Amino acid sequence: MRVLIVGGGSREHAITDAFYRSVHEPVIYAISSNANPGILRICKKTGGELIKGNINDPMFVADMAEKLSVDLVFIGPEEPLFHGVPDELEHRGVPVIGLNSKASEIEKSKAFMRRLMWKYKIPGRLRFKAFKSIEDALAYIEEYAESVAIKPARQAGGKGVKVIADIQAYLKKVKEEVKKKHAERIYSQIMARYRDIEDKILIEEKVEGPEYTIQCMTDGESVLPFPPVQDNKHAFEMEMGPETGGMGSISGRGNILPFITEEEYKESVKIIEGVVKALRKEVNQDFRGVISGQMMLTMIWGPTIIEFYARFGDPEAVNVLPLLETDMIDICEAILSRKLHKVKLKFRDKATVVKAIAPRGYPNRRDLAKGHPLIIDEKKIKELGGRVFYGSVNLVNGKMLTGGSRAVEIYAEGESIEKAAEIAEKCVRYVRTADGWALFHRSDIGSPISLKRMIELAELVRSVYTYRKSRGILGKYIDWIPGRGKIVYES
Amino acid sequence: MSGLIGIFAFDELWNVSRILYYGLLGLQHRGQERAGIATGNGKEIRVFSKNGLVENIFNEKILSELRGWYGIGVVSADPNDEQPILVGDNSKQIALVFSGKIFNREELITEYNLENTLRDCEIIAQCLLKEFGEVDDFKEAGLNVVKKIKGVSNIIAINNTGEMIVYRDEIGLKPLVVGSFGFDYGVFASESCAIDVIGADLKADVQPGEFYYLNQYTVEREQIKEPKPKYCAYEYVYLARPDSRINGIWIYDVRRRIGEILAEKYKIEADLVVGIPDTAIPFSMAYANKTKIPVELGFISTGRKIRTAIKPNQFERLIGVQLKLNPIKPVFRGKKVIIIDDSVVRGTTTKNTVSLLRNRIGAKEVHILVGSPRIVAGCPYGVEIPPKDELIAAHLSEEEVAIVVGADSFHWISNDDLVKALGLKKENVCLKCFGGE
Numbered sequence: 001m002r003v004l005i006v007g008g009g010s011r012e013h014a015i016t017d018a019f020y021r022s023v024h025e026p027v028i029y030a031i032s033s034n035a036n037p038g039i040l041r042i043c044k045k046t047g048g049e050l051i052k053g054n055i056n057d058p059m060f061v062a063d064m065a066e067k068l069s070v071d072l073v074f075i076g077p078e079e080p081l082f083h084g085v086p087d088e089l090e091h092r093g094v095p096v097i098g099l100n101s102k103a104s105e106i107e108k109s110k111a112f113m114r115r116l117m118w119k120y121k122i123p124g125r126l127r128f129k130a131f132k133s134i135e136d137a138l139a140y141i142e143e144y145a146e147s148v149a150i151k152p153a154r155q156a157g158g159k160g161v162k163v164i165a166d167i168q169a170y171l172k173k174v175k176e177e178v179k180k181k182h183a184e185r186i187y188s189q190i191m192a193r194y195r196d197i198e199d200k201i202l203i204e205e206k207v208e209g210p211e212y213t214i215q216c217m218t219d220g221e222s223v224l225p226f227p228p229v230q231d232n233k234h235a236f237e238m239e240m241g242p243e244t245g246g247m248g249s250i251s252g253r254g255n256i257l258p259f260i261t262e263e264e265y266k267e268s269v270k271i272i273e274g275v276v277k278a279l280r281k282e283v284n285q286d287f288r289g290v291i292s293g294q295m296m297l298t299m300i301w302g303p304t305i306i307e308f309y310a311r312f313g314d315p316e317a318v319n320v321l322p323l324l325e326t327d328m329i330d331i332c333e334a335i336l337s338r339k340l341h342k343v344k345l346k347f348r349d350k351a352t353v354v355k356a357i358a359p360r361g362y363p364n365r366r367d368l369a370k371g372h373p374l375i376i377d378e379k380k381i382k383e384l385g386g387r388v389f390y391g392s393v394n395l396v397n398g399k400m401l402t403g404g405s406r407a408v409e410i411y412a413e414g415e416s417i418e419k420a421a422e423i424a425e426k427c428v429r430y431v432r433t434a435d436g437w438a439l440f441h442r443s444d445i446g447s448p449i450s451l452k453r454m455i456e457l458a459e460l461v462r463s464v465y466t467y468r469k470s471r472g473i474l475g476k477y478i479d480w481i482p483g484r485g486k487i488v489y490e491s
Numbered sequence: 492m493s494g495l496i497g498i499f500a501f502d503e504l505w506n507v508s509r510i511l512y513y514g515l516l517g518l519q520h521r522g523q524e525r526a527g528i529a530t531g532n533g534k535e536i537r538v539f540s541k542n543g544l545v546e547n548i549f550n551e552k553i554l555s556e557l558r559g560w561y562g563i564g565v566v567s568a569d570p571n572d573e574q575p576i577l578v579g580d581n582s583k584q585i586a587l588v589f590s591g592k593i594f595n596r597e598e599l600i601t602e603y604n605l606e607n608t609l610r611d612c613e614i615i616a617q618c619l620l621k622e623f624g625e626v627d628d629f630k631e632a633g634l635n636v637v638k639k640i641k642g643v644s645n646i647i648a649i650n651n652t653g654e655m656i657v658y659r660d661e662i663g664l665k666p667l668v669v670g671s672f673g674f675d676y677g678v679f680a681s682e683s684c685a686i687d688v689i690g691a692d693l694k695a696d697v698q699p700g701e702f703y704y705l706n707q708y709t710v711e712r713e714q715i716k717e718p719k720p721k722y723c724a725y726e727y728v729y730l731a732r733p734d735s736r737i738n739g740i741w742i743y744d745v746r747r748r749i750g751e752i753l754a755e756k757y758k759i760e761a762d763l764v765v766g767i768p769d770t771a772i773p774f775s776m777a778y779a780n781k782t783k784i785p786v787e788l789g790f791i792s793t794g795r796k797i798r799t800a801i802k803p804n805q806f807e808r809l810i811g812v813q814l815k816l817n818p819i820k821p822v823f824r825g826k827k828v829i830i831i832d833d834s835v836v837r838g839t840t841t842k843n844t845v846s847l848l849r850n851r852i853g854a855k856e857v858h859i860l861v862g863s864p865r866i867v868a869g870c871p872y873g874v875e876i877p878p879k880d881e882l883i884a885a886h887l888s889e890e891e892v893a894i895v896v897g898a899d900s901f902h903w904i905s906n907d908d909l910v911k912a913l914g915l916k917k918e919n920v921c922l923k924c925f926g927g928e
Contacts, residue, residue, distance in 0.1 A: 162502075163673045168690045174509050178675075181504045235501075236710035238669055238694040240677040242501050360708050364501075368708070440709055449695065 001026040001329065002048075004065055006055050006085065006098075007076030008032025008039060010356075010391035010409040011314035014321040015076055016042045017389075018328040026329060029068050031055055034403055038390035055080050058088035065094045072332055074098070075289070078155060078311050082108045082196070086289070095336050096288075097217075103287035104310040106279055111153045111199040113275075113308050120278035123475060124271045124295070124304040126207065127489070130199040134187040137201045141179045147206035150182055152190045153199035155307075158245045158363070160190040163206055207298040209461040210259050210454045211306065213249075213316045214268050215292040216276075217331060222341040223276050223291070224331070225269045227255035227323075229316040230454070231294075232445050235363060239444075244363045245406065248355040248424075248445035250417050251319040255347060258417070258451060259458035260297070268295050268303040275308065288335045292316070299464035301475050315354040315409050318389050322411060323347040350413040353420040353446040356391070356406040357431050360438040366404030372437040374400040374407060377430040386427035387411040407431075407439070421446025492730070492874050493567040493574070493590045494518030495667070496685055497647035499655045499705045500560045500676040503533065507676065508557035510689050511564040515545045517688035518681055520732055522568035529575040529586035530559025533653045536586045538577045542570050561655055563588045563647045568875050576616040583623055584651035587616045590665050590681065591643035592873035599639065615640065619648060629654040630704040630711070637702060638715060643872040647679055655705040661716035663699030664723045664872050664921055666737035670694050677705060682735040696738055721921040724909055725874060728863040729833050733773055740913065743773055748912035749862045749904060750777025753831065757902050758782070759858050761827040765789030767816065767844070770833035774862040778831060789823065789830075790816045812840045816847075823848050827856040834863040835892070835903070836876070838883035842896040849897060859893070859901045864909055864925040876924050 003026040005016050012030070016039045019028055029048040030039045033055060040050045053060055056079050065073050073089055075081060075098030084101040105112045111130035118125055130153055131137035141150075147167060152160045162182045166175045183201055191200045211233075215226040231249040235241035252258050256265060272293045280287070292309040312321075325346040334343045361369030378388050389411055392403035410427045414420035428441050444450045468474050477489035496514040498507045511528050519526075526548055527540025537557050541548040545566060565574045565588040575586045589612035593599070596614060600607050603618050615636065622632035633656035637646065645667050646658045657679050659667040670678045672691040680686055683693045697703065700716035722738050723730075733743040750773060763785050766775025779786035793814045828848065835841050841859060848854040865884030870876045879885050883892060884903065893901035906927045910917045922928060 162675070164675070165673065165690055168513070168688075170513055171510060171690065174506060177506065178502075178504045182502075185504075234671070234674065236677075237712050238671060238677070238710070239692075240501075240671040240694075240710050241674065243674045362708075365708055438709065438711075440711070443712070453694075 001072070002068060002070040003028050003329070004068060004070040004073045005030040005039065005076065006032075006061060006073060006080055008034045008036040009076065009314055010389040010406070011312050011317040012036070012076035013038040013389045013391070014318045015074060015312070018321045018324055019074070020046065022327050022329040024327070024329045029070060031061060031064055034393065035395040036390050037393060037395045037400055038388065040395060056083040056085070058083060058085045061085045062088045062092050062094065065089060066092065071095065072097070072329070074332065076311060078104065078107055078309065081289075081310050082155075097290070097332050097335060099287045099289040099291065099310040100285065102283040102285055103279055105283070106275070106291065106308045107310040108155050109153060109197055109199065110151060110155070110202045110307065113305075114202070114204070116278055116282055117275065117305065120274065122271060122274040122278060124301045125475070126204050126304065127477075128202060128204040131201040131203070132198055134184060134200070137183045137187070137203065138180055140203060141176065141183060145179060145203060148179070149204045149206050150179060150186065151202045151204070152186045153202045154191065154194050154197045156190050156194070158243060160186050161243050165206060207296060207300060207304060209297040209299065210458045211294065211296045212257055212260055213292055213294050213313045214265070214272060215290065215312050215316060215320065216269070216272055217335060217340065218276055218288065218291050219335040219338045219340040220276070220280055220287045221338060223269065223273045224340055224343060224345060225272070226320045226345065227251055227347060228257050228260055228265055228268070229313065229319045230257055231313060231316055232442060234442075236440070237442060237444055242363055244358075246313065246315050246356065247358070247406070247442045248353070249313075249315045249319050250421070250446050251352045252417055253349055253351045253415070255349075259454045264297060264303055268293060271303060271305060275305070297458055297461045297465070299461050299468070300477070302462075302465040302469070314391075315356055318354045318409050318411050319352045320347065322387070322413070323350060323352065351415065351417045351420050352411065352413045353417060353424045355410045355424045355428060355441050355445060357408050357410065357428060357439050357441045358406045359402045359404070359433070360440060362405055370402060370404035372402045373434040374402060375432050375434050376400070376408065380430045381410065381427040384426050385412060385423045388431075402433075417446050417451060418448055492522060493565050493572065493588070494521030494681040494685070495588045495590055495645060495647050495679070496564045496681070497588070497649070497655060497657060497679040498562055498676055501707055502675055503560045505560045505676060506558045507560060507562050508554045511562050512545065512549055512554055514678070514680060514685040514689050515564045515566055517685035518566050519545050521681060521730065522566040524570040525567040525572055525574075526565065527573075527575050528557055528562060528564040529577060529649065530557045530562030531586070531649050531651055531653065532559045534651060535581065536577060536584045536649065536651050538575055538586060540565075540573060540575065561649055561653065563649055572610075572612075574612055576612050578616045578620045581651075583620065585616060585620050585623065585648055587612065587619065587646060587648040589615055590645045591660065592871070593640055593644060594642035595640070602639070615644070615646060616648070623650070629656065633658070633704065634702060634713075634715060645681070653706055657697065657703040657705075659697040659699055659701055661700035661719050662721045663718065663738070664721055666726060666731065667697040668693060668695070668737065669697050669703070677710060679703070682731055682737060684732045684735040687734065693736065720919040722915065722919060723872075723874065723921050724913065725863070725870075725924060727913060728909070729770055730874075733770075740915075745912050746770075746773035746862065747777040749909070750774040750831070751781050752904060752908045752912055753860045753862065753902075754778045754781035756904070756908070757860055757900075759829055759900065761829045761856065761858060763787045763822070763826055764829040764831065765822065767830065767832045768792060771831045771862055774833070775831045778829070778860070784829065787822045788819065790818055793817060809839075812843060816844060818847060818852060820852050823852045823854040825853060825855055828854045829858045829860060831860045831862060833861075834866060835859075835861050835883060836866050837881050838892060838896060845897045856899045857897070859896065859898045861903045863904065864906045864922070865903045866924050867926040868924050870924050872921075874924070
């Protein structure tokens with residue numbers, strides 16, 4: 001059995017590791033733009049190798065898959081999906097796990113995703129407006145926008161999302177100015193790079209509540225969910241600072257999070273199943289791979305979709321893949337033969353914490369964060385009970401250089417999230433730079449204070465949405481506007 | 492005493508001057524004599540400060556001239572407490588706000604070769620500037636300076652190149668909290684109510700001995716001194732707003748517990764209980780709930796809220812009290828009344844109130860309960876408390892005060908009861924002005 005992994009981050013390191021544990025003892029190859037030391041090490045152990053190259057080039061990846069005569073390709077990140085790498089592989093008859101370009105629209109175009117949810121009336125959908133022109137967006141902001149999220153209409157590596165609570169009338173002007181300037185920035189800078197999408201700016205109603213990710217594997221028909229994981233998007237301590245790809249994540253024992261109920265989890269999975277079904281109808285094509293709901297418990301709906309990933313989350317993959325007991329190759333084969341409904345996933349019952357470590361400069365000045373030599377005491381980290389998953393790191397002449405994004409992710413497991421967090425926190429100090437460039441991480445992730453805050457927030461949100469549910473107004477917006485009368489918004 | 496705020500936006504699109512202004516409105520009760528704002532735009536710092544209320548000294552024009560994406564603000568109870576302090580020149584500029592009192596002034600003056608006439612906040616600003624000149628690293632300069640300070644010091648400082656440092660001393664006498672707004676800015680403030688007013692989210696207390704460093708690319712948090720908490724008890728009974736949470740404790744909860752303790756200790760046969768607005772209202776409601784004696788609204792204020800106890804001079808205090816307390820006559824006439832006040836400092840306010848109720852309106856009995864212990868000494872850390880010879884509790888017993896103010900009975904709560912209401916360990920509470928440790 002020969003397997004090819006596409007991608008070179010911590011997520012792909014965790015995926016590679018899951019394949020490495022397979023009883024089928026595959027020879028593992030990887031294609032990545034960086035020489036990821038963790039992936040490289042595993043490839044070598046199995047007699048495979050890591051090939052550096054452009055993972056977004058369908059021809060290159062497919063040529064390589066044929067040359068290496070692999071039996072299976074697993075694609076980690078989203079961009080190769082958007083660029084049609086799975087399409088080319090399928091065309092050549094190479095078995096591939098990764099949503100094809102049409103299905104991956106679910107992540108690429110946030111407007112497509114929202115429209116799909118509204119068209120098929122899937123619960124957990126937020127009100128939104130998509131704009132093709134900046135003039136329309138600015139006019140909308142001026143006239144209507146209150147508390148909103150303003151996003152690039154395309155997945156742009158997590159960049160350019162602004163969420164602005166706009167409640168205090170006395171600060172409205174300050175916020176309106178920021179919203180407008182941000183919309184202009186999305187239009188003229190972030191979206192200017194992408195020519196593969198018509199919608200430019202997305203404005204959604206702002207919601208608040210605890211967030212969680214449910215990662216699922218799918219054969220296009222059935223959906224096989226992993227336990228929920230919570231990612232932390234703020235760059236800095238105390239939930240301050242810009243949005244990142246995720247600075248760390250937690251998962252709880254019993255395959256659930258302490259602030260999510262079993263029922264909410266099931267409800268969330270149902271939403272994802274609904275979306276997969278709708279997607280299948282809409283694209284009218286088979287697809288197979290990973291689909292993840294980045295969700296939030298909101299007052300308006302309970303479980304609500306914030307975004308979709310056509311892949312595992314990073315860092316969320318690093319929480320659950322090490323716990324996976326079911327054989328990764330068996331799962332992939334079930335997907336390829338459309339028999340996923342027969343697979344039952346098994347996980348070890350541990351709480352996990354992942355902490356990302358990034359060089360100062362990430363996420364907004366990756367140029368500053370790039371090129372710093374890293375020293376990692378993996379032996380010490382192992383002694384403490386942690387594990388290192390390599391991310392944006394490039395091995396050059398035996399030196400590990402930072403790539404500008406999250407360099408490594410520390411994984412720890414324990415009997416509780418707090419205990420796992422303590423272990424992860426101890427391990428963090430054994431990652432440093434040789435040139436003294438500052439690294440940062442979030443010490444608050446998984447701490448008792450942070451967990452308490454999430455639980456309190458979840459309780460607040462739950463009390464509101466259960467009230468709405470009991471009144472039969474879940475997902476509806478009922479208002480009375482003086483001079484206009486009663487307004488009911490619903491699909 | 493003063494109220495501090497600092498806001499740091501990670502995105503230069505923001506103009507924080509108006510947000511600081513509303514934050515200061517939320518802190519106005521901590522100082523009504525002077526206010527100021529300093530903002531930075533990555534190149535230079537602009538400052539404005541003036542005597543008066545926040546609402547009166549700032550206007551649209553000033554706020555738009557103070558455009559910047561990070562900044563600090565201050566309200567002060569001392570008309571001579573000119574802040575924010577701005578030091579340095581165009582290459583290295585620092586602005587700083589400070590609340591507290593330093594005990595090793597001479598040491599710092601000698602070490603950094605400063606003039607000995609400088610105020611505490613100016614000393615710290617100068618030390619910081621000299622260190623910054625030396626080490627050329629704002630975070631390190633900040634760490635070097637705060638490690639040398641002995642005393643009570645909450646500090647928020649910015650420089651002209653987009654950096655901010657925040658420090659709460661290891662005693663943590665004065666409160667300081669941290670919050671954030673979406674992905675956009677971090678905020679530090681003396682009280683959580685300021686964070687509510689600007690619509691940001693409270694995250695935690697800045698711990699005693701904790702230091703924060705912020706720039707656009709990082710927020711670093713370091714515990715640089717072992718916490719030796721001595722939280723100011725006066726904050727809980729009088730200074731802080733009842734909608735604030737400081738040191739993890741809601742002010743309102745403490746005041747409610749104090750009312751309950753008064754109810755347990757002092758069972759008085761009366762027709763009604765009335766709290767002196769605004770601070771003593773929660774005491775009176777809790778007292779009434781516990782004793783089942785009806786609570787009534789007894790006084791209406793005229794004009795804006797004035798913090799009479801911390802007004803710097805007697806005449807202004809008198810004006811404040813008279814405007815604050817117009818009694819609603821039918822509430823009191825012919826009734827046995829329990830009046831609850833938040834503090835009795837000099838006794839003059841109480842005397843005026845009792846005389847009004849008894850002699851002019853015709854209350855049958857007037858009993859006074861006070862939600863704070865006896866204030867018998869000044870504050871070594873700079874909270875505005877009058878000199879000892881003006882403090883009624885330092886000189887008279889409860890019996891004697893009752894007679895002097897013309898009340899049927901008069902009681903303070905004890906220090907131990909206050910500590911009980913706080914739910915803190917006694918060694919972690921500063922009770923110096925109440926004659927304790």
